[in-house]
Amino acid sequence: MGNFDFITADWPQIHNDCARAESYVITDPRSACIYARRSVETLVRHLYFLLDLAEPYRDDLVTLINEPAFRTGTKAPDVIVRKLNLLRKLGNTAVHESRDIPRSASHNALRELFHVVVWAAYNFSTHPDQVPVGKQFDAKLAAQSAPLPREAAAALIDKFRAADERHREELAARDNAIAELEAERTRLLAKLAAAQAAKTQPDDHDYKESETRDAYIDLLLHEAGWALDNPRDREFPVVGMPNESGKGFVDYVLWGEDGLPLGLVEAKRTRRNPEEGQHQAKLYADSLEQMTGQRPVIFYTNGYQHTIWDDGAGYPPRQVGGFYTADELALAIRRRTARKQLTHVPVNGDIAGRPYQRRAIAAIDHSLDHKQRSSLLVMATGSGKTRVTIALIDQLAKAGWVKRALFLADRTALVNQAVSAFKQHLPNTPTVNLLTEKATDGRVYVSTYPTMLNLINEVDHAARRFGPGYFDLVVVDEAHRSVYAKYGEIFAYFDSLLVGLTATPKDQVDHNTYRLFELEPGVPTDAYSLAEAVADGYLVPAQSVSISSKFLRQGARYDELSEAEK
Template sequence: MTANFAFARAAWPDVFEDASRAESYLSSDPRSACFYSRRAVEQLVGHLYDVLDLPVPYQDDLAARINDAGFARVAGVGIGQKLNLIRKLGNQAVHAQHAIRPDIALAALRELHHVLVWATFRHSAHPEAVPTGEQFDPQLAARAAPLTRDDVQRLAARFAAQDQAHARALADRDELAAEQAAEIEHLREQIAAAQATNHGPDDHDYSEAETRDLFIDVLLAEAGWPLTDPRDREFQVTGMPNGPGVGFVDYVLWGTDGLPLAVVEAKRTRASAQVGQQQAKLYADSLEVAYGRRPVVFFTNGYEHWLWDDEAGYPPRQVAGFYTRSELELMIQRRSTRLPLSGAAVDAAIAGRHYQAQAIRAVGDAFDRKQRQALLVMATGSGKTRTVIALTDQLTKANWAKRILFLADRTALVKQAANAFKAHLPGATTVNLVTDRNAEGRVYVSTYPTMMNLINETSDGESGSMRRFGPGFFDLIVIDEAHRSIYQKYGAIFDWFDALLVGLTATPKDEVDHNTYRRFHLEDGVPTDSYGLDEAVEERFLVPPRGVSVGTRFLRQGIRYDELSPAEKEDWDALDWGEDGTPTSVEADELNRFLFNEDTVDKALATLMTRGYKVAGGDRLGKTIVFAKNQAHAEFIQRRFDEQYPEHAGHFARTITHSTPYAQSLIDDFSMADHAPHIAISVDMLDTGIDVPEIVNLVFFKPVRSKSKFWQMIGRGTRLRPDLFGEGQDKQDFLVFDFCGNLEFFSQDLPGSEGSIQKSLTQRLFEARLGLITGLDRVQLDRELRSSTADTLHRIVAGMNLDNFLVRPARRWVERFAEAAAWDELTLEDAGEVLMHLAGLPSSVTDDDTDAKRFDLLILRRQLAQLDGDLVAAERIRQQVQAIATALLSKSAIPSVAEQLVLLEEIAGDDWWVDVTLDMLEAVRLRIRALVRFVPNVTRPRVYTDFIDELGEVTEIVLRQTTPGTDLERFRAKATVYLRQHEDHLALQRLRRNRQLTPDDLSALETMLLASGAGSKADIELAAAQAQGLGPFIRSLVGLDREAALESFARFLDGSRFSVDQIRFIHLIADELTANGVMDAGRLYESPYTDRAPSGIDYLFDETDVTAIVKILDDVKAHVRPEDVA
């Protein structure tokens, strides 16, 4: 047998070695398989940087190398994603405490195989060795003895040390570096020669006539291409690098002017789509020569579709389908009409604040550099919507965007955004798709679910059924409040549309989930631009929160029966606690969920009313939002307020939730400064989207652990409000009353959770049935049960509609597993693919009986527990099934229940469960599932109490810095790269040549740093503070000109009284000044100075000379501090 990676042996010997080791650990040691996969990728990426002569990024690690724009242009999005996945799985293998699953290792190896096929075929001297039509075959893998986690960590450390030693050797030995450079140059020549003869993909396994797939015709028709003209297919071109010099383009898409707009190269579905890339390029070359215009390139295998607009400077990218004629014509027009965004004007009437313009410039810079995603971190209240409206205006005028989609997660936010676009861009027709689904315009505003539904809508066109919103419909998509849960729920939207993507979030940049950064192809903690709450407060665009922590004993500790008074114990015993009986305690997290205590709420309201900010001369509580735990809690708070403060006649505090009738009218009233209600009690509804500058009090009456949600809630109070407390008495801050420990939680560096998306019951059933099949295969039992379970899953997959855009990306697997024979035998790899690609997809095979489905899942879990030997889970589920059977026995008057009484009595007892088999459980499931709906729902009754609570100490909590700085080392590195690219700047020249800086020089240097995009104003200030000044900080980045460093010592060295050792010591100081710009005198007593003078400078120089040298160092430092000059 030939190993999976044998083709890479000659091209990349060391990569082959690591890949082979990874393969050998596949079945025996998944952790080592992932580790060596990452090691192979690290080696490969290093080689590619060498042979492609790519500049090393500012942060020379694997993450930065993979995500660097230069490398990304070579690799493309798809390969980049694979490399990042292998990198992350490898890191997980080294550091994770838990075991690495075999399917994870298999995924890493499959991705590694894809990467090596690409790299060897495209960028090696041996493309002929690549089996482009083959996939990774786990059956070919050898088997090696497993390693422990400690072994893997030691290996990682050893390899890192070896790499560092090699790098040091190259740096220290010029001859070794020269040898390696010569080897690389020779390799480049070999690769160039090999690639020159590699004119197209290896196609010996198939003929061109068989490659077209009907699905491609369907997709083209969907985009408005009827393909009725003979020239649309198999169009002959000349100038091809083959014997006859001719070729036949699978599809040519023609413009209204008779010129080709695009070529489509189709390969068999069993081959990689990239197989057709070079052939498609050659066709485009020929058509460009013949018609004078370069067409856009599509290459596809029917499952994956790639678009390549190389004329515009973009690498190939995966798309969901094809563009329409008008969309392709616009794409080609933009090659000549699109203006650089670096010089495009920003309308200050829309976004006039400096940080808004900076954000727009940062996005423009990213787009100019061919990046297609940007992430803006902007504090709530800083004008995110205005910023994207001005960005939209700029992109439209610069011919980058014609149609824009703005997505938000709530109808109210959609309404606000639509109104804002209409107000600031009256010339662009704005459509609210929530209220007017059929309207046409330039700016479309929608909720995520609405757009999910609209994508699947079709209409009749020239080519048949056409999608209204095809992949190329929008040029720009803006995501309001971009975070992980949005991508988990609605990521299919962003995969469908091939548009520029701008994400907005108020979550501090170091708290944005790493998955969000990955979605935008950014490094963790480094958004495209950021403007945090601390900066906005400092510049007086927003006001800060003042945290007030208020604990009550019950809210923090719960209620204990033993701690109640005798009278309260009597009340406790008299309460109706439901079927579970009287408890001995109620935990803190259960308070305000089913138990509501009057005194607790009364004390919280009293704290608010006495300590909250007042307006109207101090006579009225200012606008306040109370964040309640649930609807019942909100209503209870309002009842207690009305009872405690009857003088307000029920108008002062109102519940405003999604369940409140006419909630919008209440919001409108609350938004009016002097109009009741003045307290809005909300559950989720007012967390975002409400803009009331008069809000001065927020009350957290529920625990929050999502960072993004917490900062959204805090943002309700940040708006400025002049004259709020009277003429000249502006709003300076706002109060945050916290009764549930949120301030303490978010003031510490704790791992807040963004939550996870709950899988649907249908998906959980699918996954459980798949698990049952694989479990039965493992033990080779119950073929009948396996067959019926597989048949169920087969029918579900067969019912998946391939026209649904959610299903379409999984077409490869739907087609395969829609065949009944595919389920006869499932390998672990098959099961992994089904789980990954099919489990959550919609199907026409549905079951509306939720109760029956829950019972199905219960029995399935019991069967799985029995297969896995999980006795604890099996016993727990047995008790649940017995409880259901017991409840049904009381419903014997129902005929269908009466028919199953004998069975119900058996499973309600214990004897039936002795040696119960999987088939017996399945029979119970089939006979009982339809009866479960008759089991009465048992809900815990609400309990209302009036026990005396204790108010804890009221303390002020200072929230942790709301926008923690970007990682300082990365900030320094980025700033250094930028400054060295602009060394001809006058102020920078003065700094490097040791000339005295002026305040104007410092101001110019700060402007340069801000323009670099390396960090925010707060980052610069933090770095400057640590360096004891902006001048010293910048000097530490760019160093001192060596001539200037030596010149500073020229007068000191004048004459011939110093020895060679003394002069070399001075030159050593000059070396450090050249590298670091400034130097403390204390360094003169450390290495490398003590290497030449054992006791430091005093060993070589007398006291007078030492004083003179220290004075010179102080003068060099003073030259970068204008304030040091008298």
């Protein structure tokens, strides 16, 4: 007997992976997490097939889960999507983490997998009345399940990493039998519709959102390097609170090596807006500051939406993709007093010495000094946008504002061109081309959008190399391009200063671009048009050349076209 026996008839393959995960929950937590993730991937792909959902532009699990078509087609509630993402992350951690995986991780994985399978089977199996919606995952039952023959961990991981390649092969084979698959889908849908229509019990299953929230926060903190293995890390008692007892308990305190608080995390229930935790978090920060002499950086979250508030630096709260590392928090606290006002730090005129280039940098400096974290420069092609960027990064580094910067371009040629320019003008600043040097450390990183998105999703040894606080500045080249629908996750993920560069005239830049940089439509941070550049003698006007073609002169006749042209 096992917790997942109710899907044996409908989904034997998924049941097999669930049963394996369950059998390893005590003896091999790593394998349990890996098989739980495999179960989720098989389930998600089955739902794509069953409901004939259009697959997204990428075929990896993170994209399949978070694709709007999947949420719409399955009517998956947010709590289920969160659980799917948690299982994906736990599985990835198990694959890449070299240290032991704790039993708590495998128990979390099996508990969340049970919730997901209950939801899926109740809504998409042909035996919904056999789904135990009134029960919870039985840890004792899982502990008693007889372990299946164990495979070597290395073989499991290799098998897991080869899953995408096998899936591509399966897709190719499936294309050769599309008619049979369509017939099978039609048969399954008819059987499913009849079974779902005959359901007699309501879905009153308790999906335990609070447990998912806590596991998610722990996972993200672990990815940021916080071990959370000291009793002081959780439920830390503070005094001086404005209540009757004067005491309180901070959900998480992130301590520095010197014993001073670097950050705190206030966790609110999933169904509540994390903004409700703002005032409570501030009171905790006040108490910690009184007790230790150092004001921590504030995070408050409901497990899925996270907000950072460094009120010690004068910034208002803002959304962030996760948590900072210890080094990043320590640097943020030092900057409260160490960084200089930008109007007092000179710009290297050998890099950007033209008047309009200095004006553009001064405009960005003014915005940054006034707590505006995003800027957009509209500059004609050939007027030196890259030089302005290099001079700006040089100035920000000298002023203590920027330690690491990321320059994003949409083509490999532009990446290589930018790398050469940085190395020429800032020879003492390590510059990394992430297309060819993914494991190299530096101060300036240059990448295309797809490469950076892949690197964001990578977890190595249970930690993310590029966490939300890794870069202090992100520069977006060709910011007018329609890249945000596909790669907007990059800008939402990194909690950095943001500078956009575009040669598109300011009145032709779309409203979404202005919105991304928190600007009024038509009002960039600074603009230098082609007409101005020509008038100033820095550029020459374009010369039009009239050309013709046989098609324009003679037209085309359908019966004269080849079969391929028709």
